[in-house]
Amino acid sequence: MPGYYANKIAMALPLITADASLTKDFESNRKIVKFVVVKKPEEQPTEELLPFEEAMLPHLDAAHNLAKWLLRNEEDAQDVVQEAYLRAFRSFSGFHGTNGRAWLLTIVRNTSYTLLKKRHAVDLTTTFDEEIHATGHESVNPATLLEHSEDAQLIKEAMDELPAEFREILTLRHQEGLSYKEIADIAQIPSGTVMSRLARARAKLKECLKVRIGMEK
Amino acid sequence: MNCEEAIRLMDGYLDGELDPITSQAIEQHLRDCGRCDQAYKTHGSLIRAIANATPYFKASVELRERIQSSLREGTTEQPLRNGVRGAQVLFHKRQPESRPSRWETPWNWLGLAAAIIFAAIIALNVVPRLQRPGADQFLATQLIASHVRSLMANHLTDVASSDQHTVKPWLDAKLDFAPAVVDLSEKGFPLIGGRLDYLDNRPVAALIYQRRKHFLNLFVWPAGSDAARGAKAMTRQGYQLLHWVDSDFNYWVVSDVNGEELQEFKELFEEQVPHH
Numbered sequence: 001m002p003g004y005y006a007n008k009i010a011m012a013l014p015l016i017t018a019d020a021s022l023t024k025d026f027e028s029n030r031k032i033v034k035f036v037v038v039k040k041p042e043e044q045p046t047e048e049l050l051p052f053e054e055a056m057l058p059h060l061d062a063a064h065n066l067a068k069w070l071l072r073n074e075e076d077a078q079d080v081v082q083e084a085y086l087r088a089f090r091s092f093s094g095f096h097g098t099n100g101r102a103w104l105l106t107i108v109r110n111t112s113y114t115l116l117k118k119r120h121a122v123d124l125t126t127t128f129d130e131e132i133h134a135t136g137h138e139s140v141n142p143a144t145l146l147e148h149s150e151d152a153q154l155i156k157e158a159m160d161e162l163p164a165e166f167r168e169i170l171t172l173r174h175q176e177g178l179s180y181k182e183i184a185d186i187a188q189i190p191s192g193t194v195m196s197r198l199a200r201a202r203a204k205l206k207e208c209l210k211v212r213i214g215m216e217k
Numbered sequence: 218m219n220c221e222e223a224i225r226l227m228d229g230y231l232d233g234e235l236d237p238i239t240s241q242a243i244e245q246h247l248r249d250c251g252r253c254d255q256a257y258k259t260h261g262s263l264i265r266a267i268a269n270a271t272p273y274f275k276a277s278v279e280l281r282e283r284i285q286s287s288l289r290e291g292t293t294e295q296p297l298r299n300g301v302r303g304a305q306v307l308f309h310k311r312q313p314e315s316r317p318s319r320w321e322t323p324w325n326w327l328g329l330a331a332a333i334i335f336a337a338i339i340a341l342n343v344v345p346r347l348q349r350p351g352a353d354q355f356l357a358t359q360l361i362a363s364h365v366r367s368l369m370a371n372h373l374t375d376v377a378s379s380d381q382h383t384v385k386p387w388l389d390a391k392l393d394f395a396p397a398v399v400d401l402s403e404k405g406f407p408l409i410g411g412r413l414d415y416l417d418n419r420p421v422a423a424l425i426y427q428r429r430k431h432f433l434n435l436f437v438w439p440a441g442s443d444a445a446r447g448a449k450a451m452t453r454q455g456y457q458l459l460h461w462v463d464s465d466f467n468y469w470v471v472s473d474v475n476g477e478e479l480q481e482f483k484e485l486f487e488e489q490v491p492h493h
Contacts, residue, residue: 052288053285057281060276060281060284061273061275061276064276064280065273065275068274069274078283081276082280082283082287142263146259146262149267149270150269150270152271155271155272171271173268174271175273179234180234195226195228202228202264202267206263
């Protein structure tokens with residue numbers, strides 16, 4: 001019986017009830033008796049909902065962008081963002097900060113990682129293979145690299161090759177312009193780690209770009 | 218600062234995330250070391266190009282509508298989409314909440330009300346005091362950065378004059394407030410000039426005074442009605458800061474002179490400022 005918990009049965013009534021739309025047959029044990037479960041009307045949500053939407057819907061693009069980069073798949077990104085908003089709404093009463101975007105992005109990030117872990121995504125962290133493209137791009141000079149770095153498609157392909165923690169930090173810094181402190185809070189790493197992780201992510205991205213440019217030649 | 222250190226700190230510097238003292242040391246190194254300077258320039262322009270070209274995936278109108286309707290359905294167990302996929306099982310293992318307790322007895326409500334009032338009292342009284350140091354620390358960093366920049370970038374003054382009747386009209390014309398400008402030459406703090414600066418999210422006046430070979434930056438901007446009175450002294454990164462508030466203005470003076478001299482400066486300044 002999805003949606004009905006035993007501890008939520010408010011009353012047992014005879015089968016005939018005034019408001020049939022709120023009833024649902026419930027046969028726990030045919031030998032005993034037939035019950036009707038009266039579902040308590042949901043509490044009116046709009047009072048809480050409007051301030052929530054006002055505070056959080058402006059960050060929908062940021063939420064979707066982060067999820068899309070982390071999951072690399074539109075359907076998953078949409079599911080994660082929807083789930084993140086539901087989670088955020090449930091804990092909104094506990095949010096007293098002023099940085100709604102960072103708070104929401106933390107939830108989006110955690111929800112994304114839950115899904116990535118469930119999928120056994122192998123690229124969550126960098127430990128698996130930092131040296132994947134160690135050779136073959138020495139010929140690409142800085143000027144060529146700079147020239148190609150305006151190619152959105154190329155950057156997308158190179159970004160998608162990176163581990164999730166690199167995609168995450170590059171998105172938060174390059175696209176959301178968040179401070180190191182905010183990034184540390186969202187990615188749940190010490191503040192002192194942000195600079196070195198960002199440096200590694202950028203170096204790795206450069207490397208991936210060079211390999212792709214080298215292949216094009 | 219050596220090359221290795223400069224390269225290690227490159228991303229932090231380019232992101233503007235280093236403290237002013239370290240930034241200054243890096244700038245010094247870049248003036249001396251062409252290779253590092255070139256590396257910074259190349260990396261900086263590449264980062265900017267990449268950041269600009271990275272596609273930004275905006276949410277569709279459908280997603281917005283889907284989220285709004287799912288929020289309105291409350292937290293009932295609706296499937297995420299018509300299609301059944303693995304993710305749903307993962308996401309909807311919500312713990313049954315202990316909502317019913319909210320209906321059982323009015324004592325809970327009284328307890329809750331008391332807790333809310335208690336929390337509000339704490340929040341109103343304690344939290345602002347706890348937060349102030351954080352805000353002040355942040356402001357102090359900004360003030361020192363501004364002071365350091367004014368000394369190193371050859372931009373100590375916008376209007377260089379020891380005449381308060383030159384400096385004051387110049388500042389008044391540029392700002393939406395009219396700070397008091399006094400000359401303290403006779404007391405050992407000659408006025409050097411004035412400068413516009415930007416601090417605490419607003420344009421502020423900076424008055425520059427000299428003490429022997431040292432410079433003092435006095436930053437002035439209108440005080441909010443809730444500003445706490447009383448002076449506050451701070452030492453950060455070897456600089457002395459002194460803060461006070463009078464009926465109209467916030468004052469922060471930053472310098473590398475010692476604390477007593479700053480205190481003396483404050484007292485002299487306050488004596489000279491016309492009261493009303």
